[in-house]
Amino acid sequence: MHWFELAYTHTMYYLAQVYRNLGENERAATYCHSTLQRQLQLNQFSPMEWALNAATLSQYYITKGQYMEGRHCLAAATVISGLAGEVPSEAAARESETESERREQLQQKRADIARCWIKYCLNLLQDAKKLLEDNIGELDTDRQDELKRARRQEEEEEEKGRKSALLFGSEDTFDSIASVEEKVMCLLPLGFTEARAVFLVGQNYVTQAKEYFQMDGYVTDHIEILQDHSSLFRALAFFEEDLERRCKMHKRRVDMLEPICNDLNSRYYLLIRRQLMFELAETYNEMMDLKLTLANRQADNHSLDSHTIKKFNHLCSASARYFQMFLDSLCSPEGKQPEHLEEEVLRPALVARFRVARLHSKLISSSPPVQLENLNRALENYKYVVQYCEAHPEAAAAVETELELSTEMVGLLPLKINRLKSRMAANN
Amino acid sequence: MAGASVKVAVRVRPFNSREIGKESKCIIQMSGNTTTILNPKQPKENKSFNFDYSYWSHTTPEDLNYASQMQVYKDIGEEMLLHAFEGYNVCIFAYGQTGAGKSYTMMGRQEKDQQGIIPLLCEDLFTKINDISNDNSMSYSVEVSYMEIYCERVRDLLNPKNKGNLRVREHPLLGPYVEDLSKLAVTSYNDIQDLMDSGNKARTVAATNMNETSSRSHAVFNIIFTQKKHDMETENTSEKVSKISLVDLAGSERADSTGAKGTRLKEGANINKSLTTLGKVISALAELDSAPNKNKKKKKVESFIPYRDSVLTWLLRENLGGNSRTAMVAALSPADINYDETLSTLRYADRAKQIRCNAVINEDPNNRLVRELKDEVARLKDLLYAQGLGDIIETYRGTVPAITGLKLTNAMTGMSPSPSLSVLSSRAGSISNLHDRIFSPASEEAIERLKETEKIIAELNETWEEKLRRTEAIRMEREALLAEMGVAMREDGGTVGVFSPKK
Numbered sequence: 049m050h051w052f053e054l055a056y057t058h059t060m061y062y063l064a065q066v067y068r069n070l071g072e073n074e075r076a077a078t079y080c081h082s083t084l085q086r087q088l089q090l091n092q093f094s095p096m097e098w099a100l101n102a103a104t105l106s107q108y109y110i111t112k113g114q115y116m117e118g119r120h121c122l123a124a125a126t127v128i129s130g131l132a133g134e135v136p137s138e139a140a141a142r143e144s145e146t147e148s149e150r151r152e153q154l155q156q157k158r159a160d161i162a163r164c165w166i167k168y169c170l171n172l173l174q175d176a177k178k179l180l181e182d183n184i185g186e187l188d189t190d191r192q193d194e195l196k197r198a199r200r201q202e203e204e205e206e207e208k209g210r211k212s213a214l215l216f217g218s219e220d221t222f223d224s225i226a227s228v229e230e231k232v233m234c235l236l237p238l239g240f241t242e243a244r245a246v247f248l249v250g251q252n253y254v255t256q257a258k259e260y261f262q263m264d265g266y267v268t269d270h271i272e273i274l275q276d277h278s279s280l281f282r283a284l285a286f287f288e289e290d291l292e293r294r295c296k297m298h299k300r301r302v303d304m305l306e307p308i309c310n311d312l313n314s315r316y317y318l319l320i321r322r323q324l325m326f327e328l329a330e331t332y333n334e335m336m337d338l339k340l341t342l343a344n345r346q347a348d349n350h351s352l353d354s355h356t357i358k359k360f361n362h363l364c365s366a367s368a369r370y371f372q373m374f375l376d377s378l379c380s381p382e383g384k385q386p387e388h389l390e391e392e393v394l395r396p397a398l399v400a401r402f403r404v405a406r407l408h409s410k411l412i413s414s415s416p417p418v419q420l421e422n423l424n425r426a427l428e429n430y431k432y433v434v435q436y437c438e439a440h441p442e443a444a445a446a447v448e449t450e451l452e453l454s455t456e457m458v459g460l461l462p463l464k465i466n467r468l469k470s471r472m473a474a475n476n
Numbered sequence: 477m478a479g480a481s482v483k484v485a486v487r488v489r490p491f492n493s494r495e496i497g498k499e500s501k502c503i504i505q506m507s508g509n510t511t512t513i514l515n516p517k518q519p520k521e522n523k524s525f526n527f528d529y530s531y532w533s534h535t536t537p538e539d540l541n542y543a544s545q546m547q548v549y550k551d552i553g554e555e556m557l558l559h560a561f562e563g564y565n566v567c568i569f570a571y572g573q574t575g576a577g578k579s580y581t582m583m584g585r586q587e588k589d590q591q592g593i594i595p596l597l598c599e600d601l602f603t604k605i606n607d608i609s610n611d612n613s614m615s616y617s618v619e620v621s622y623m624e625i626y627c628e629r630v631r632d633l634l635n636p637k638n639k640g641n642l643r644v645r646e647h648p649l650l651g652p653y654v655e656d657l658s659k660l661a662v663t664s665y666n667d668i669q670d671l672m673d674s675g676n677k678a679r680t681v682a683a684t685n686m687n688e689t690s691s692r693s694h695a696v697f698n699i700i701f702t703q704k705k706h707d708m709e710t711e712n713t714s715e716k717v718s719k720i721s722l723v724d725l726a727g728s729e730r731a732d733s734t735g736a737k738g739t740r741l742k743e744g745a746n747i748n749k750s751l752t753t754l755g756k757v758i759s760a761l762a763e764l765d766s767a768p769n770k771n772k773k774k775k776k777v778e779s780f781i782p783y784r785d786s787v788l789t790w791l792l793r794e795n796l797g798g799n800s801r802t803a804m805v806a807a808l809s810p811a812d813i814n815y816d817e818t819l820s821t822l823r824y825a826d827r828a829k830q831i832r833c834n835a836v837i838n839e840d841p842n843n844r845l846v847r848e849l850k851d852e853v854a855r856l857k858d859l860l861y862a863q864g865l866g867d868i869i870e871t872y873r874g875t876v877p878a879i880t881g882l883k884l885t886n887a888m889t890g891m892s893p894s895p896s897l898s899v900l901s902s903r904a905g906s907i908s909n910l911h912d913r914i915f916s917p918a919s920e921e922a923i924e925r926l927k928e929t930e931k932i933i934a935e936l937n938e939t940w941e942e943k944l945r946r947t948e949a950i951r952m953e954r955e956a957l958l959a960e961m962g963v964a965m966r967e968d969g970g971t972v973g974v975f976s977p978k979k
Contacts (some may be wrong), residue, residue, distance in 0.1 A: 084754075101755050105758050105761040392836065
């Protein structure tokens, strides 16, 4: 009888492979799910391996937006990984190589599960944002109300769904799994309170994952976790109505990523540093915009006080500096700019130029020579975009909008520059 | 050579004794960079692949088409060495079925003209170093390490007494490294040769039916090359460190065709008999669906796949992108009895061409920025337009009286817009050549014009209603004034008669 049950489980497993090879991923996933379920029911599993498989399957569900199933897989993974036993102590690990390896394995795999949870929270927040945002990336309150009304229907369906879904576990574990599930929602958060709750769950798993994936030893993994943490903040900021608090969230991102970016060896970690530079540039830009909006709301007329201007300029320059750093990282070891941009960096490089141009034209200064310098730098960078696309026509498709605007600005900025020059000449 | 992608070459060797014994036919054809494989069971069916190089080494050196060890080195090895001198990291790895010729290509044999890429590269390295050693400002150091990766365990081949499994780690400043891996300094090619020999002896060898000297492990030979330049003037020393990784990958074949027995079979065993690959299936599902989407509109969904990269991929991660150069040489057996494996190698090599670094830059959407900029463009265009009109007024001031007196006419008589305005709007079409004039290098003129036309621009910006109201008010004032003086106005503006001034 036991052999028969095992054969049935294997059949599920083979079907999963068949469907995967046929490209029918949904079916394949269902069979993987069934295989896992049967393994638990028959007590035919090694806890850590099972947990990792369930956690990986959750990632499949997440990519499909099926958060209820994803959450269930993760909750089961968390519970079952607990069945693998206690982590051997450091002392025990020093004594025996097997214990040392076991300690390593358990810690690492549990940290891996934490990382899967982080992705769950992150994707949930990001998908909610996609649904709620208007065409310039702000929260659309009408859509929010609409979705809140539709929510009641969803909740009923969730209940139905739970009953029909393939539940993992045995009598012992059903409850534990359910209690882990209760800690985080599986419906898309529609407002700040819900978003914050999801954020906090994600942040908790960040802390857990970082305990194992420390910087010294696991640079790449550690930074990926930090990047996820930064993305969690960014997603939460979308839901935050108070602009001052929103700005503080972005500041947390900067404080987290800036020291890392500067401390990493630029040769070995070139690619990851590029990601960090670009993200820092965008974050400073975001903060700059927020400060300006805040200042304009407070002032009765449109003049800004010197303190605000200083702050604004600091954020503006910081953003430009990081975009420039990104561009410098594309140079050869001798410092020569690339004549041809590789596919992976083509769009980011041209966008960076575009952004540097825009930032320079936004800098505020009361000194005309400084204004002139800023406008000239802006023009220089817009020109680069236009000239590069002329020399490499295939590049234009990657930066359509930016190219269009750069072309306009190359035509129009000289107008502004000339007006400034004429004023300077008049004043002399 | 593209920076971030892999340069791929394939090479086919002569028949070996086993193949000759089985009277094998050659199923590989090469033409230029294209390699074609014929299906021995379906002779009409053939598959072709394009690579950066297709090396025909099936015959002998007497054949004009024969690709020798030296040729392979010149095409691939030399370029890599040059890159290393420039300061880049480089990596060459050899892939293919056991006995297909990987080790021959990478190491070769000690006999004349039979040396592989590694010995030729090392020889070249020291030759270059000795050539430039006359320059006192430059100094070089070369260190090597040699490790074996077997069943995910790392072993130091230059210190085999160290039986332990070495851990691979990453340090923020030192980069990725293997803990406790010996790095030995070498000063000549002979040193390297000796170390390689002893390292090779220490490799795990599995004797299989196919090839007496086959191996089931990956071997990674690293050369760490440091160039120091001392600048006499500034007393500064700058340093360039590059790593040359030379990798001999374990045989790629499945177990069945080797007839291997016992514990060795387990390594290449048909692992579908246990559920241990369930994880691989699930990973494939999750990875497949989060692959980068070419469609810009659909954002990539982020996921984390818990399965660790193999040690090899992890160590070579730095070479798959950024400022590195990577080349792969796939070794092929020419025989029909190895069709499946050879086809599989060709497919793998084909996929390798697509390998790119996977550290993607995720951009925030910039819709708000675009909108802001579009507004600014519109504003600047309005300015240009108005400026353009001002320029027209300047031009025609002397020639068209109607326009000259435009200001005065409106103010005095309140007459309806003269035809001259329609003239103006038709002139607007020629803004583009105005554009050229304004932006001409001799812009002193333009600046002057700018100053003068600012006033006109202000007036033109007045709405027509406002103008009417203003002129109407002025007209009434004037009439009142004239009435005081006793002069009446006809409707057409002419004066008529005199009467007693109203009080």
